Amino acid sequence: xxxxxxxxxxxxxxxxxxxxxxxxxxxxxxxxxxxxxxxxxxxxxxxxxxxxxxxxxxxxxxxxxxxxxxxxxxxxxxxxxxxxxxxxxxxxxxxxxxxxxxxxxxxxxxxxxxxxxxxxxxxxxxxxxxxxxxxxxxxxxxxxxxxxxxxxxxxxxxxxxxxxxxxxxxxxxxxxxxxxxxxxxxxxxxxxxxxxxxxxxxxxxxxxxxxxxxxxxxxxxxxxxxxxxxxxxxxxxxxxxxxxxxxxxxxxxxxxx
Amino acid sequence: xxxxxxxxxxxxxxxxxxxxxxxxxxxxxxxxxxxxxxxxxxxxxxxxxxxxxxxxxxxxxxxxxxxxxxxxxxxxxxxxxxxxxxxxxxxxxxxxxxxxxxxxxxxxxxxxxxxxxxxxxxxxxxxxxxxxxxxxxxxxxxxxxxxxxxxxxxxxxxxxxxxxxxxxxxxxxxxxxxxxxxxxxxxxxxxxxxxxxxxxxxxxxxxxxxxxxxxxxxxxxxxxxxxxxxxxxxxxxxxxxxxxxxxxxxxxxxxxxxxxxxxxxxxxxxxxxxxxxxxxxxxxxxxxxxxxxxxxxxxxxxxxxxxxxxxxxxxxxxxxxxxxxxxxxxxxxxxxxxxxxxxxxxxxxxxxxxxxxxxxxxxxxxxxxxxxxxxxxxxxxxxxxxxxxxxxxxxxxxxxxxxxxxxxxxxxxxxxxxxxxxxxxxxxxxxxxxxxxxxxxxxxxxxxxxxxxxxxxxxxxxxxxxxxxxxxxxxxxxxxxxxxxxxxxxxxxxxxxxxxxxxxxxxxxxxxxxxxxxxxxxxxxxxxxxxxxxxxxxxxxxxxxxxxxxxxxxxxxxxxxxxxxxxxxxxxxxxxxxxxxxxxxxxxxxxxxxxxxxxxxxxxxxxxxxxx
Numbered sequence: 001x002x003x004x005x006x007x008x009x010x011x012x013x014x015x016x017x018x019x020x021x022x023x024x025x026x027x028x029x030x031x032x033x034x035x036x037x038x039x040x041x042x043x044x045x046x047x048x049x050x051x052x053x054x055x056x057x058x059x060x061x062x063x064x065x066x067x068x069x070x071x072x073x074x075x076x077x078x079x080x081x082x083x084x085x086x087x088x089x090x091x092x093x094x095x096x097x098x099x100x101x102x103x104x105x106x107x108x109x110x111x112x113x114x115x116x117x118x119x120x121x122x123x124x125x126x127x128x129x130x131x132x133x134x135x136x137x138x139x140x141x142x143x144x145x146x147x148x149x150x151x152x153x154x155x156x157x158x159x160x161x162x163x164x165x166x167x168x169x170x171x172x173x174x175x176x177x178x179x180x181x182x183x184x185x186x187x188x189x190x191x192x193x194x195x196x197x198x199x200x201x202x203x204x205x206x207x208x209x210x211x212x213x214x215x216x217x218x219x220x221x222x223x224x225x226x227x228x229x230x231x232x233x234x235x236x237x238x239x240x241x242x243x244x245x246x247x248x249x250x251x252x253x254x255x256x257x
Numbered sequence: 258x259x260x261x262x263x264x265x266x267x268x269x270x271x272x273x274x275x276x277x278x279x280x281x282x283x284x285x286x287x288x289x290x291x292x293x294x295x296x297x298x299x300x301x302x303x304x305x306x307x308x309x310x311x312x313x314x315x316x317x318x319x320x321x322x323x324x325x326x327x328x329x330x331x332x333x334x335x336x337x338x339x340x341x342x343x344x345x346x347x348x349x350x351x352x353x354x355x356x357x358x359x360x361x362x363x364x365x366x367x368x369x370x371x372x373x374x375x376x377x378x379x380x381x382x383x384x385x386x387x388x389x390x391x392x393x394x395x396x397x398x399x400x401x402x403x404x405x406x407x408x409x410x411x412x413x414x415x416x417x418x419x420x421x422x423x424x425x426x427x428x429x430x431x432x433x434x435x436x437x438x439x440x441x442x443x444x445x446x447x448x449x450x451x452x453x454x455x456x457x458x459x460x461x462x463x464x465x466x467x468x469x470x471x472x473x474x475x476x477x478x479x480x481x482x483x484x485x486x487x488x489x490x491x492x493x494x495x496x497x498x499x500x501x502x503x504x505x506x507x508x509x510x511x512x513x514x515x516x517x518x519x520x521x522x523x524x525x526x527x528x529x530x531x532x533x534x535x536x537x538x539x540x541x542x543x544x545x546x547x548x549x550x551x552x553x554x555x556x557x558x559x560x561x562x563x564x565x566x567x568x569x570x571x572x573x574x575x576x577x578x579x580x581x582x583x584x585x586x587x588x589x590x591x592x593x594x595x596x597x598x599x600x601x602x603x604x605x606x607x608x609x610x611x612x613x614x615x616x617x618x619x620x621x622x623x624x625x626x627x628x629x630x631x632x633x634x635x636x637x638x639x640x641x642x643x644x645x646x647x648x649x650x651x652x653x654x655x656x657x658x659x660x661x662x663x664x665x666x667x668x669x670x671x672x673x674x675x676x677x678x679x680x681x682x683x684x685x686x687x688x689x690x691x692x693x694x695x696x697x698x699x700x701x702x703x704x705x706x707x708x709x710x711x712x713x714x715x716x717x718x719x720x721x722x723x724x725x726x727x728x729x730x731x732x733x734x735x736x737x738x739x740x741x742x743x744x745x746x747x748x749x750x751x752x753x754x755x756x757x758x759x760x761x762x763x764x765x766x767x768x769x770x771x772x773x774x775x776x777x778x779x780x781x782x783x784x785x786x787x788x789x790x791x792x793x794x795x796x797x798x799x800x801x802x803x804x805x806x807x808x809x810x811x812x813x814x815x816x817x818x819x820x821x822x823x824x825x826x827x828x829x830x831x832x833x834x835x836x837x838x839x840x841x842x843x844x845x846x847x848x849x850x851x852x853x854x855x856x857x858x859x860x861x862x863x864x865x866x867x868x869x
Contacts, residue, residue, distance in 0.1 A: 044352065046354070047355060089358075092414040093412075096373075099374055101374065102374065102412075103414070104414065163377045163378055165380070165381045167380060173351055173355060
């Protein structure tokens with residue numbers, strides 16, 4: 001399929017970009033094409049394009065698209081990860097610098113629940129002293145026992161990236177282009193990570209305002225798009241609502257990786 | 258990439274050692290102190306092909322050859338001992354950082370240590386850099402009855418608890434570690450075995466494609482029977498006899514002679530580098546060429562590697578001085594200093610040693626419990642880089658590598674004292690000759706230089722001796738000298754010449770002058786044909802010695818003397834030196850258990866003997 005002018009702009013773009021579009025408008029396809037172009041422009045040994053998504057399902061979906069869009073030889077230079085696995089890579093290598101033990105393990109949600117017990121979902125907020133107590137314990141489990149809950153991933157990744165030039169440099173050196181899928185759904189910490197890396201690497205955000213999973217949370221949704229625009233001053237591309245995709249869309253609700 | 262720290266446990270002569278390096282490193286020290294062990298240890302961790310040898314280590318690679326310790330109780334399984342060698346690499350290039358990202362740690366370049374828990378705010382360049390910690394563990398596998406070795410990332414956050422991730426050969430190759438041992442230098446360089454210089458060059462040039470396949474193919478096609486027609490009937494009759502027992506449906510001949518049953522690996526070992534060194538000579542295998550030529554060839558290959566500009570070269574080379582003239586030694590040293598990322602060199606040669614800065618020169622010594630301790634020459638007090646370079650060839654290196662330094666303030670003493678020592682040694686067989694004890698004379702060129710060199714040698718662990726003129730000194734100055742020397746000898750004369758004329762008989766002095774005149778060696782220095790007054794003779798000798806310091810006349814004067822005729826101030830001083838280095842007890846020819854029980858005396862003086 002020939003590439004329209006709009007899409008060609010993205011392929012040529014050397015700076016940050018924001019691609020808006022509804023389901024099936026071809027955001028993933030054009031982003032993967034962008035990755036192929038970037039890889040074709042030459043990568044240093046050990047480098048790859050990082051494609052960040054929220055869920056394993058989304059990663060799998062992009063993986064399928066990759067088989068169509070990315071030549072086999074270049075697939076090795078495309079690294080598709082969930083935010084969580086990306087954060088885990090950072091944390092397992094470097095979180096000891098934040099005071100945790102050198103050896104880190106994940107505190108699985110089931111084990112978390114075993115600890116905080118019967119607190120109902122609606123009571124899980126800072127006003128509840130019981131929940132507050134658990135939050136303190138959760139922090140202690142990370143810093144002293146080296147067991148880290150998923151909810152602590154993003155905040156600690158921000159802490160590492162913010163405080164160590166080296167950690168920032170290592171990520172940027174490895175991933176000269178980072179594509180953020182469903183960028184409208186990034187929470188404050190995940191977005192902060194992208195912001196910290198933005199001066200060092202090229203960022204392409206894919207966003208769909210009609211499909212928000214987490215927009216009941218503060219800062220997410222239209223507000224995030226505004227932040228992306230002001231913080232990255234990206235090339236903006238609106239693919240509109242056109243649906244090139246055959247069949248039903250295959251949205252998956254973000255689950256724990 | 259550079260090695261910043263090396264830790265060794267249970268390897269060869271080393272029970273434990275921790276050494277830190279700043280870039281290029283010249284390793285000096287007495288024999289058997291562990292210089293080669295350090296290079297071998299680096300090879301075990303960084304060499305891409307080293308641990309794939311079989312066996313990677315053997316019994317004697319374990320400290321005291323102990324690779325098993327018996328169980329505490331009878332019948333209990335013995336416990337294995339692990340050789341453990343850890344290397345901290347810094348100056349990690351981007352490719353290695355990208356590929357080994359999960360294993361990176363952080364290194365504080367000033368404190369020379371890893372960053373610990375909670376130190377994220379320090380993980381900032383340039384004070385802190387990324388580092389990669391690698392370790393090789395070697396152990397005896399009881400069940401398999403063989404020795405095993407494996408290199409791991411010491412930091413392996415992704416591995417199962419208690420385990421570490423392995424370091425692959427292709428990662429090791431990125432470090433560019435090359436090691437040339439003192440023995441077998443030629444074959445390490447010029448064979449086609451894995452990791453030889455030639456192999457490295459072929460790899461860097463990517464010239465190996467098809468090399469082995471094509472060579473094997475051509476050898477297979479070589480028709481041997483063609484040149485040996487008499488073989489044909491023999492093979493035919495063998496085939497006929499074979500056919501009686503085993504039916505074959507192969508058309509034509511079933512037997513054939515091949516050059517050999519070469520495989521790629523055979524070929525690697527068999528292929529040989531030939532060279533012709535003169536017009537009338539047919540090329541000979543490199544093993545037949547002189548050691549010196551070989552070492553020059555090594556230099557040629559090294560500079561070739563440098564031209565190919567690999568991303569990283571860590572080069573370990575033992576004794577580059579063997580069988581090459583001084584100017585080639587300097588060229589090798591210059592290559593190592595300028596064209597490698599980091600060089601580890603062991604050497605006993607002043608021409609090599611003088612090329613390295615004192616900050617790059619590490620003097621090894623044995624510590625307690627089979628440990629190795631290392632001291633930078635620059636940390637050994639007093640000596641500046643220029644002093645070091647200037648004096649390197651004037652005996653400084655010989656002294657450094659010895660056990661004692663006898664420091665004098667001028668050329669006359671530097672010539673005369675060794676002459677006196679030789680006369681004493683010739684007349685008394687109970688004295689251990691100083692050059693065999695490892696005590697060397699050193700000319701500090703002036704009295705004011707003496708404390709500096711004394712402090713330096715003392716800091717390196719040598720016994721220090723001084724011999725200089727009497728002078729009324731402020732106590733602080735005198736204190737400098739007393740502190741710097743184990744035996745501090747200020748003789749009672751204002752000059753060495755005064756000492757000589759005062760303590761030598763007039764007859765001897767005159768004999769010396771007469772000899773000078775008769776031989777014509779006196780040159781323009783006038784000496785009367787007949788002996789003048791005693792006072793006149795003394796004056797003449799003093800002025801002769803003062804006027805021609807470089808001519809070695811004081812030594813000549815001493816050489817004409819018997820032991821009893823030597824100046825007593827000189828012999829008394831030398832006796833103190835001999836007392837510090839007594840002759841080791843002779844071993845009797847018979848197996849005498851009592852004599853065998855006497856500890857060897859060469860290592861050091863009996864307690865208290867040196868300050869008699």
